[in-house]
Amino acid sequence: MPKHVVFDVVGTxxxxxxxxxxxxxVLGPRLLAHNITPKLFGFAWMESSEREFTYLSISSRYKPYKQVFSTMFYRMLWMSGIDNPRAFATDAERDEMVRSYSDLELREGVKEAFAALREAGFTVWCLTTGDVERVHGYFTRGGVDFPIENFRSCDGLGVAKPALAAYKPLYESFGEEEKWFAAAHYWDVSAAKIVGFKGAYCSVYEKEDCKELFDVDMDVMADTLPEMAQKIIEASK
Known part of the structure; x- marks a missing residue:
């Protein structure tokens, strides 16, 4: 029987x-002068953008994440304690940081994980909320061969993960074949499991899974991507 593993991309x-x-x-010294670390600011910026992106999606006003992300910048400076955000930073500086999202790099072990799964007979897919060209570029620049035809984005559907409708088209396309969903976001894998996928979770990003929030147990859990791949292979035998 054919076997499939669908990976989340950004964060995983x-x-x-x-x-x-x-x-x-771009902003490090200025942020630190206000006792704001760049990493914490970046995390808050991403997370608040994810929230607004999701709220727009579930209220039938879907906007691409990049648009939401860019728009939220000055609000996040204000929420971080900057009294006059538009005097603190410029549009050009914001745009430079937004562009860096296209320069994200592959995690250690991605190539090995994909190779092991393919050798074991799995077809590897990716499902992203981002635009396919940008996300596929991460693999191209990282030297990982990944067929563009195995990329899927729910962006064109006007729906965002973890809405169950974001997972269903790919899930249903596999019919009765074995199908796994793998991610480093517990919310992502747990939603895919509700649709019917087997779930594989990697703690490389979140560290703490907080699984008691989600009422869904994983079929596989691991700390690294290669370890997760091996556990999927073993669970499939």
Missing amino acids: CVSYSAFFTSIQK
């Missing part, structure tokens, strides 16, 4: 380090 296969480095380069 790709690290946010380049984005945090860009914030440090």
Whole structure:
């Protein structure tokens, strides 16, 4: 029977380090003068953008994440304690940091994890909320061969993960074949499991899974991507 593993990309296969480095380069000293660390500011900026992005999506006003992300910048400066955000930073500086999202780098072990799964007979897919060209570029620049036809984005559906409708088209396309969903976001894998995927969770990003919030147990849990791949292979035998 054919076997499939669908990976989330940003946060799972790709690290946010380049984005945090860009914030440090562009605004680091100014932020630190207000006792704001660049990494914490970057995390707050991403998370608040994810919230607004999700709220827009579930209220039938879907906007691409990049648009939401850019728009939220000055609000996050205000929420971080900057009294006059538009005097603190410029649009050009914001745009430079937003562009760094296209420079995110693959996590250690991605290539090995994909190779092991393919050798074991799995077809590897990616499902992203981002635009396919940008997200596929992470693999191209990282030297990992990944067929563009195995990329799927829910961006064109006007729906965002973890809405169950974001997972269903790919899930249903596999019919009765074995199908796994793998991610470093517990919310992501747990939603995919509700749809019917087997779930594989990697703690490389979140560290703490907080699984008591989600009422869903994983089929596989691991600390690294290669370890997760091996556990999927073993669980499939």
